[in-house]
Amino acid sequence: MTTPGGTGLAGEVGVIDCPICIGQLDWEQAPLLTLDADGTETPLDLRTVRGDANRQRLLMHAYRRCPGNDAQPSHLLPERFPGLGTRPVTIGLVGASGTGKTHLLAAMVSRLHDAALMARMGLTVQALDLRMHAAYLDGHVSRFIDRREQLPATRIDAPVEFAVGLVVEEPGTGRSHTVVIFDMSGERLQRSDRDLAFVNQLSGLLCVVDPTAVRDLTGPGLGGDGGDRAFDATMDRLRQARCRPGAPYVPIPAVTVVTKADLLTRRGYAEINRWLPYGLHEDLDLGTVEEESRAVYAFLASRNGRRWLGPTHECWDSTLHLASATGTSAVVAEEGPRAVGRFPKDSFRQRRVLRPLLTLFALTGVLDMATARNLGRPEAAR
Ligand SMILES: Nc1nc2c(ncn2[C@@H]2O[C@H](COP(=O)(O)OP(=O)(O)OP(=O)(O)O)[C@@H](O)[C@H]2O)c(=O)[nH]1
Ligand SMILES: [Mg+2]
Ligand SMILES: [Zn+2]
Known part of the structure; x- marks a missing residue:
């Protein structure tokens, strides 16, 4: 069972079109994780991170998981992908x-x-x-x-x-x-x-x-x-x-x-x-x-x-x-x-x-x- 990632630094994003599988992805509901140098995934719960600077640093390495579909296995999108207020x-x-x-x-x-x-x-x-x-x-x-x-x-x-x-x-x-x-x-x-x-x-x-x-x-x-x-x-x-x-x-x-x-x-x-x-x-x-x-x-x-x-x-x-x-x-x-x-x-x-x-x-x-x-x-x- 994965936990939804919740709201990131840029505020509520809502539903986006995934650029890879073109499915609709509810951003806040998608699991949020960080990747280590060797590719190990660690779930990220932003509620436990104190301070904007700390959150900002973590979010540069953070990804949401899109579940994909029958043609496309699940994949990761960088947390900053949709968060700039303009269409990617x-x-x-x-x-x-x-x-x-x-x-x-x-x-x-x-x-x-x-x-x-x-x-x-x-x-x-x-x-x-x-x-x-x-x-x-x-x-x-x-x-x-x-x-x-x-x-x-x-x-x-x-x-x-x-x-x-x-x-x-x-x-x-x-x-x-x-x-x-x-x-x-x-x-x-x-x-x-x-x-x-x-x-x-x-x-x-x-x-x-x-x-x-x-x-x-x-x-x-x-x-x-x-x-x-x-x-x-x-x-x-x-x-x-x-x-x-x-x-x-x-x-x-x-x-x-x-x-x-x-x-x-x-x-x-x-x-x-x-x-x-x-x-x-x-x-x-x-x-x-x-x-x-x-x-x-x-x-x-x-x-x-x-x-x-x-x-x-x-x-x-x-x-x-x-x-x-x-x-x-x-x-x-x-x-x-x-x-x-x-x-x-x-x-x-x-x-x-x-x-x-x-x-x-x-x-x-x-x-x-x-x-x-x-x-x-x-x-x-x-
Ligand atoms: N003379 C010359 N050769 C080039 C130039 N750009 C690329 N090449 C050569 O063209 C060949 C193919 O380049 P790639 O960039 O791998 O081609 P591609 O379109 O990515 O090919 P795929 O990945 O198979 O789809 C390479 O051997 C390069 O050396 C250029 O500006 N001038
Ligand atoms: Mg190529
Ligand atoms: Zn996708």
């Missing part, structure tokens, strides 16, 4: 296996932790919970950014959970949002499994296009023109879950990123030259996103990439971007008993990775900017 924003990375979703996300998160860069955008970014975030920083960001290691493909049988949980605050307006980002294996996204119900409730899509999959883009004879089955399956799910028959748009934003843009440089693509990853600094001027979107749209549409434009056509708001998460391809070498893929030091760099994520923040209301008002919305729908 859930983002899904979409794209076939090998498109570069996991490297792109790690590059984005490393940039989000650059406090000076975030200050330029008037944002502060914190971990939603310390334990899961430390594991992500160690297993993905440090390994990739500091040690230049190629990250493995995401396990197809990994539990459905978000890879990254953040609290994004605009000190200027005092508004805070919970943002959680899912990064599932591309092969899994193509299936119709019921345990991927989280897709139905996403607040925004980060669709990743691999230019090596598009015919002739990165070299003669490479790629094809069939599009991306993870895009197609995701749009099918969303149309069924979120649209009335005949509705013209899926009512969420889609930011499409052509990643691995280092492979598109010096190929004479004049229409996207301005947006290729040459510059030294992050381009954070969201006022030019419309221009970049038009150029990348024209690029894909006229060079065998039309089939990758499904989310752009079907989602309510959409923008398109170019980015490079690694700057270069990995070289595999024997290091002791194992073969490790490592990115060569001289060409390893992250370029234009933050701009698509900030755009999605603007389109989902996390970032309240004047430029967000009409960003990417089809003219007829404004």
Whole structure:
């Protein structure tokens, strides 16, 4: 028998939509627990904890247990998930296996932790919970950014959970949002499994296009023109879950990123030259996103990439971007008993990775900017 967790620091939350199993969860009635370093669960009864500072400290490590359903085993949600007074924003990375979703996300998160860069955008970014975030920083960001290691493909049988949980605050307006980002294996996204119900409730899509999959883009004879089955399956799910028959748009934003843009440089693509990853600094001027979107749209549409434009056509708001998460391809070498893929030091760099994520923040209301008002919305729908 489990005991309900009761009211946390943020006051009464009530019933929320679980972002993982999309069931309804009565927050105060859900068991509250803390996790030790080794994963041992200890029930937490807030009535026995004295002092706000003590409660605050414990709640950074506290979780509610959602019972799940017949498609999804029970799972934990950080105590802070619903407690900021704004609706949590859930983002899904979409794209076939090998498109570069996991490297792109790690590059984005490393940039989000650059406090000076975030200050330029008037944002502060914190971990939603310390334990899961430390594991992500160690297993993905440090390994990739500091040690230049190629990250493995995401396990197809990994539990459905978000890879990254953040609290994004605009000190200027005092508004805070919970943002959680899912990064599932591309092969899994193509299936119709019921345990991927989280897709139905996403607040925004980060669709990743691999230019090596598009015919002739990165070299003669490479790629094809069939599009991306993870895009197609995701749009099918969303149309069924979120649209009335005949509705013209899926009512969420889609930011499409052509990643691995280092492979598109010096190929004479004049229409996207301005947006290729040459510059030294992050381009954070969201006022030019419309221009970049038009150029990348024209690029894909006229060079065998039309089939990758499904989310752009079907989602309510959409923008398109170019980015490079690694700057270069990995070289595999024997290091002791194992073969490790490592990115060569001289060409390893992250370029234009933050701009698509900030755009999605603007389109989902996390970032309240004047430029967000009409960003990417089809003219007829404004
Ligand atoms: N040249 C280049 N290669 C990249 C870039 N980003 C990722 N890659 C390579 O692309 C491959 C696949 O990247 P992942 O991030 O694992 O792809 P994924 O979409 O997460 O794949 P799944 O987890 O299987 O769905 C890796 O071998 C990376 O080295 C980039 O910006 N440039
Ligand atoms: Mg992956
Ligand atoms: Zn749940």
